[in-house]
Amino acid sequence: MQKKIIKLFILLLIVFVIGVFFISLNKHSIYDTRSLIGQKITDIRLDHFSKNKTITGEDLSKNNFTLINFWASWCKPCRDEHSILLKLNREKNLKLLGVNVKDKKNNALKFLNDLGNPYDELARDELGKHSVNFGIYGVPESILINKDLIIIKKFIGPISKNDYEYIKNTVRK
Amino acid sequence: MLSNIGNTLLFLNILLGIFIIYFSFKNLQNKKISISKNIYHICLFQSTFIIICFLTLVAAFIISDFSIITVYQNSHSLKPFFYKISGTWGNHEGSLLLWVIILTIFSFLFLLYNKSHSRNYRIYSLIIQNTLILGFLFFLLFNSNPFSAISPTPKEGLGLNPILQDPALAIHPPLLYIGFVGSSIYFSAAIASLLTNYSGRLFAHSIKNWVLISWSFQTLGILAGSIWAYYELGWGGFWFWDPVENASLLPWFAMTALLHSLIVLEKRNFLYFWVIILCLLTFILSVTGTFLVRSGILNSVHTFANDPSRGLYILVFLSLMIFGSVLLFFNKFKNSNYNLNSNSKETFILINNWFMIFYLITVLLGTVYPIFTEVLTDHKVSVGPPFYNTVIIPIVILFLFFMSVGPQTQWIKNKFYNLNLLFKILIASIFINFSIIYLFKSYSLISNFIIISAVFLIIASLIDLYKLFKIQKMDSSRVISHLSFGFLILFIGLNYNFSLEKDFNLKLGERKKFDNYSLEFKDLRLEDFKNYKAVIGEFKINNSQRNLNQSLYPEIRIYENPSTITYEASIRSGLLKDYYITMSNIDRSDYYNIKFQKKPFMMWIWISVIFISLGGFLRLFQNAKKDY
Numbered sequence: 122m123q124k125k126i127i128k129l130f131i132l133l134l135i136v137f138v139i140g141v142f143f144i145s146l147n148k149h150s151i152y153d154t155r156s157l158i159g160q161k162i163t164d165i166r167l168d169h170f171s172k173n174k175t176i177t178g179e180d181l182s183k184n185n186f187t188l189i190n191f192w193a194s195w196c197k198p199c200r201d202e203h204s205i206l207l208k209l210n211r212e213k214n215l216k217l218l219g220v221n222v223k224d225k226k227n228n229a230l231k232f233l234n235d236l237g238n239p240y241d242e243l244a245r246d247e248l249g250k251h252s253v254n255f256g257i258y259g260v261p262e263s264i265l266i267n268k269d270l271i272i273i274k275k276f277i278g279p280i281s282k283n284d285y286e287y288i289k290n291t292v293r294k
Numbered sequence: 295m296l297s298n299i300g301n302t303l304l305f306l307n308i309l310l311g312i313f314i315i316y317f318s319f320k321n322l323q324n325k326k327i328s329i330s331k332n333i334y335h336i337c338l339f340q341s342t343f344i345i346i347c348f349l350t351l352v353a354a355f356i357i358s359d360f361s362i363i364t365v366y367q368n369s370h371s372l373k374p375f376f377y378k379i380s381g382t383w384g385n386h387e388g389s390l391l392l393w394v395i396i397l398t399i400f401s402f403l404f405l406l407y408n409k410s411h412s413r414n415y416r417i418y419s420l421i422i423q424n425t426l427i428l429g430f431l432f433f434l435l436f437n438s439n440p441f442s443a444i445s446p447t448p449k450e451g452l453g454l455n456p457i458l459q460d461p462a463l464a465i466h467p468p469l470l471y472i473g474f475v476g477s478s479i480y481f482s483a484a485i486a487s488l489l490t491n492y493s494g495r496l497f498a499h500s501i502k503n504w505v506l507i508s509w510s511f512q513t514l515g516i517l518a519g520s521i522w523a524y525y526e527l528g529w530g531g532f533w534f535w536d537p538v539e540n541a542s543l544l545p546w547f548a549m550t551a552l553l554h555s556l557i558v559l560e561k562r563n564f565l566y567f568w569v570i571i572l573c574l575l576t577f578i579l580s581v582t583g584t585f586l587v588r589s590g591i592l593n594s595v596h597t598f599a600n601d602p603s604r605g606l607y608i609l610v611f612l613s614l615m616i617f618g619s620v621l622l623f624f625n626k627f628k629n630s631n632y633n634l635n636s637n638s639k640e641t642f643i644l645i646n647n648w649f650m651i652f653y654l655i656t657v658l659l660g661t662v663y664p665i666f667t668e669v670l671t672d673h674k675v676s677v678g679p680p681f682y683n684t685v686i687i688p689i690v691i692l693f694l695f696f697m698s699v700g701p702q703t704q705w706i707k708n709k710f711y712n713l714n715l716l717f718k719i720l721i722a723s724i725f726i727n728f729s730i731i732y733l734f735k736s737y738s739l740i741s742n743f744i745i746i747s748a749v750f751l752i753i754a755s756l757i758d759l760y761k762l763f764k765i766q767k768m769d770s771s772r773v774i775s776h777l778s779f780g781f782l783i784l785f786i787g788l789n790y791n792f793s794l795e796k797d798f799n800l801k802l803g804e805r806k807k808f809d810n811y812s813l814e815f816k817d818l819r820l821e822d823f824k825n826y827k828a829v830i831g832e833f834k835i836n837n838s839q840r841n842l843n844q845s846l847y848p849e850i851r852i853y854e855n856p857s858t859i860t861y862e863a864s865i866r867s868g869l870l871k872d873y874y875i876t877m878s879n880i881d882r883s884d885y886y887n888i889k890f891q892k893k894p895f896m897m898w899i900w901i902s903v904i905f906i907s908l909g910g911f912l913r914l915f916q917n918a919k920k921d922y
Contacts, residue, residue, distance in 0.1 A: 128624050135620065138662075139613050144669045145591050146605045163672070195880070 162270045167244035167251055170221060170229075176244050178270050184216040186273075186292050190240070190263045190280075191252055193224040194232035199261045202279035206239035209285065214292045216241040222252050222260050265291070296354045297362050300441035303347035304434060307398075310340040311428045318417045318424075329405070329413055333420070337402045340427075344398045348391055351440055352382050361447040364388060364440045370453035372825050380464030381454045386588065386604070387440035389467055394434060396475040397427045404479050404504065411492070411500045418486030419479075426478055433607050453825070453853070460526045466518035473512025474545045474580035479504050480552075481577035484570045485619060488626045498560035498569065503917055505556060508576075509549045510910030516542050517903045524896070525865060532786075532899050535682045537592040540661040541583030544654060548576040551650035553910075554643045561705060562640055567627055568647070574619045579654075581612050591665055642700030649693045656685050687740060694747035694783060697776060698754035719757070723749035730788075737791040744787045751780035771916060775909025782902035785895040794892040799885040806888075812836045813875075813890060816845070826853040831877045831886065833864075848877040872896040 165178040181187045190206060192199040210217055219240035221229045226245070233240075246252050255264060263276040265288060273291065276284050314336050321330050351364070355378045360366040368385040369378055383389045401423040408416055434440070480501045487497045519542065520532050533539060552572040559569050586592050589605025634641050660677040667675050699716065727746045731737070755777035762770055796808055805814040817832035829850040836843055846864040853860065866873040874891040 131620065132617075135616055139609065139616075141666055141669050142585065142591070142609055143606075145665050146589055146609065195885075 160272055162255070162264075162266060162272065164254065165270070167218075167220060167246065170219075170226075170243035170245045176218070176242060180242070181216075181218065181266065182268055182270060185214040185268055186265065187216050187218055187267075188263055188265050188288065189218045189220060189255070191220045191222050191246075191255075191257050191260050193222050193260050194228040195224065196260045198279040200236065202261055203236050203239065205280050205282070205285050207237050209280075209288060210239040210241075212289065212292050215288070219243045220252060221245045222257070223247065296350055296359050297441045297443040300347055300350045300354075300362075301435075301439070303343050303350065304431065304439075304441070307340060307343050307347065307394075308428065308431050308435065310336055310343065311424045311431060314340065314424045315421050315428075318421045322414060322417055327413060329417060333417075334405070337405055337420075341398050341402045344395050348382075348395050351388060351391060352379055355379060355382050358451060360449070360451050361443055361445070362440075363442045363444045366444055366448050366451045368454050369451040370825070371450060373454060373459075374824070376461075376464065377454060377459045381458075383467045384454055384458045384463070387434070387438045389471075390430065390434050390438050391440050392467060392471055393475050394427060394430050396471050397423065397430060397478055400476055400479040400504070401427065401482075404483070407503075408500050411496060412490065414490045415483075415486050415492035415497075415500075418489050419483045422482035422485045423479060426482065429611050433611070437604060437607055460522055462518045462522040462525065466515060466522060468515075469511050469518055470515025470542060473508050473510075473515050473549075474542070474577075474583070476504065476508035476511065477545060477549065477573075477576040477580055480508075480573045481619075484573035485622060488570065488622050491626075493566050494563050495560055497566070498556050501573070502556050502560065503914060505549060505553055506910050506914045506917070509546075509553050510907045510914065512542070512546050512549060513903060513907035513910065516546060517900065517907070521900060525863065531893070532789075532896065535657075535660065535677075535679050537661050538587055540657050541587050541592075543657055544583060544661075545576050545579045547650045547654040547657070548572055548579055551647045551654075552576060554646045554650075558640050558643050564634075564640060565644075567623075567630070570623065572647075574623065578612070578616055578619070579658075581608065581615065585609055585612055586661070586665075592661075637703055639700070639703045639705045642696060642703050645696050646700065649689065649696070652689060653686060656682070687744065690783065691740075691743045691747045694751045694780065697779070698751045701758065701772060701776065702754070715757075716754075719750055719753045720746075722753055723747070734792065741787055741791050745784060748780050748784035748787060752777060752784065755780060771909045771913035773909075774912060775906050778902045778905035778909065782899060782906065785898045785902060789893060789895050789899065792892075792894045794890075796888075796890045798888055798890075799880065800888050801884050801886070810837050810839045811890075811892075812838070813888070815886070815888075826851045828852070828862075829879070833875055833877075833888075835873060844873065846873060846875045848875045850877065850879060867897055869897060870894060 162178065165176070165181060167176045169176055188209065206217065209215060217240045219242070221243065223246070229245075261279050263280055265273045265276075267273055274287070280288075314333060317330065317333050317336065321333060351362075353359075354362050354365050355369050356375070358365065358369055358371045358378070360369075364385060364387045368388075369381050373381065381388075383392045401420060404423070405416060405420055483497070483501050483504075487493055516539075519539065523534070523536075523539075524532060552569065555565050555569050555572060558565050585605060585608040588608065591605065634644070660681055663677055664675050667673050698719075702712075723746045726749050727742055730745065731742075755773050758773045759770070759777065762773060794809065796806075798806055800806055800813075800815045802815050802818050805812055807813075812835075814834040814836070815831065816834050819830055819832075821828050821830060829852075830847050831849070833846045833848070834843070835846065844866055846866055848864040849862040851860045851862055861876055861878050863874055863876045865875075871892055871894040874889075874893060876889045878887045880887055
């Protein structure tokens with residue numbers, strides 16, 4: 122009897138392991154940022170730039186639309202897109218979340234002082250580890266999400282005039 | 295043209311495989327003692343054809359025949375000759391062909407070199423092995439055909455992934471494959487043994503050399519991979535507990551356990567079912583590893599291209615193998631009682647086995663746990679070095695002590711090794727440990743234990759070596775492997791404790807000072823090479839205390855075909871330590887991110903592993919001399 126239970130247990134264990142392998146076969150495990158469109162961002166956890174708090178998905182679901190912009194003071198194209206971000210800041214339905222990536226705090230603050238601060242909230246990712254979770258390869262990149270935290274579009278590189286029009290139209294609909 | 299030859303040969307091989315199985319069953323029915331000559335001939339043809347088939351693919355790579363998709367996707371006419379050849383197995387399809395070759399050649403050699411063993415046992419081994427061969431041939435022909443043609447023929451190929459263009463990596467797959475694909479032969483033999491009740495000593499004798507072959511090559515294969523990761527990937531160390539590395543380590547643990555318990559089976563006729571479990575487990579783990587790495591479930595450098603159908607085929611094959619062997623095992627398993635003396639050699643070998651199984655389970659859990667959590671809870675976790683270090687390191691200390699004492703014990707007898715001497719060795723090891731601390735710097739408590747136990751094993755093995763030298767007894771292979779293992783752990787311990795790692799950003803012309811070192815970014819230049827451009831930095835390391843003055847040249851390479859950027863570490867290897875610099879550009883700035891490392895005794899870690907496997911080859915040589 123006892124032997125039978127052990128045998129059965131071993132068999133069930135094997136079935137379970139193979140079953141899990143089977144399910145995971147059909148999961149996408151490779152990050153391709155393009156395939157992220159239409160998906161929900163599940164785990165958002167970013168350290169606030171100056172305050173001692175964490176920005177989570179809950180905070181973002183309060184906004185109709187959020188543009189998450191990854192930037193750094195040492196990055197020249199970030200300067201280029203800055204004027205567009207400032208314009209986007211005037212959109213009523215859109216909140217801007219800046220994520221300062223791999224940067225020195227003082228340099229970042231100076232950057233915002235000199236050029237203006239377009240962000241409603243500012244987070245900080247000193248080591249660039251959290252940004253990876255968003256499928257970020259470099260800066261600048263931006264992600265437009267809606268209330269349900271679903272990714273509508275990804276912008277790799279600086280936001281262009283066309284991108285600006287696109288965001289404006291999407292947000293105003 | 296070559297595509298047709300290849301396909302025909304693959305198809306012929308399938309037919310031959312079916313013939314072998316058919317004739318083998320026919321042979322089982324007659325009463326002759328020997329195996330029919332026909333079977334030998336077909337097996338010879340089978341091996342010859344598969345080798346020609348492989349050479350056809352190699353030829354296609356050499357002449358850059360881009361009408362074959364595999365060549366088109368993985369080669370380029372400008373690629374150096376050597377890498378054209380190694381490109382043959384640097385991709386999914388080609389490496390799978392290598393699988394089949396090893397399965398086939400091992401099948402033939404096993405048949406050839408076991409003439410003294412029972413006929414039915416040999417025939418069943420042949421049948422099982424050929425079932426495996428057929429399984430992989432079908433997979434090859436219908437899912438991952440290396441000879442698929444492409445029309446119209448492209449003018450130029452896409453090129454071999456530059457990170458695969460490396461000498462260590464060129465030999466890594468063949469070595470590793472002889473290791474874990476070679477383990478298929480004792481999987482087949484174990485099943486045949488269960489089916490024909492050909493058990494005990496004779497069974498152990500028939501497979502022991504095959505276990506030795508696969509173990510020795512597996513050790514070298516893991517080493518080649520590890521060296522490649524160190525030099526080429528710039529991982530900056532010898533082991534990272536990366537899932538891919540773990541996948542090669544799992545069968546190694548099982549093989550090592552098997553290698554030891556086989557001795558018990560051969561000498562004392564114990565542990566038959568345990569040996570069978572290990573035989574089955576080794577190959578099952580090998581196929582599981584292949585599945586994990588090839589299906590794309592684990593993200594790794596080996597994920598050639600993500601194609602779930604491949605994974606599905608291997609998974610189905612794996613399930614059949616596991617269920618078939620487990621059910622057969624349950625059916626044949628008989629409980630047997632062993633009378634073991636607590637201080638006999640048998641007990642110590644069993645202890646070795648439990649350690650091996652413990653490591654195996656730890657690494658297996660660490661490797662598959664992330665897959666499980668992702669499937670079951672949708673959370674991505676990653677199990678890293680802290681987990682392995684915490685679980686494995688304390689156990690290694692105990693393991694090393696047992697490893698020192700075990701070989702001294704006697705078969706059957708309950709006589710313990712000279713306790714007095716052991717105590718002296720322990721005192722000596724502790725003394726050496728504290729001398730190291732005194733001369734260099736102190737390290738953590740656990741490192742103390744690691745180094746003491748490693749030195750303990752080294753001294754015990756050296757005493758053995760001296761004794762063997764005096765009485766001229768042939769057990770040098772074991773002593774060499776154990777001694778080298780002691781050195782391996784010692785060097786790992788020292789390497790871990792005396793490594794220096796610095797990470798900072800530098801601009802051309804700047805200098806960074808830390809400890810006694812100063813690092814100067816002297817020069818930056820762009821150079822054109824045959825198949826890539828490189829940004830080469832020149833860094834000067836100075837050590838004020840030791841009068842050291844060396845230049846290192848890390849590179850950022852930009853490859854054209856396929857267009858890829860790789861970061862080449864510049865490594866200055868020395869007898870006592872390696873200096874290691876990688877440089878990566880920071881987007882849109884003048885600064886470069888520099889990673890500097892000082893790694894003591896790297897060279898000795900590699901050398902220790904070579905000697906560990908050398909022990910295996912030596913034993914093989916001794917066995918061959920004894921048998922013929």
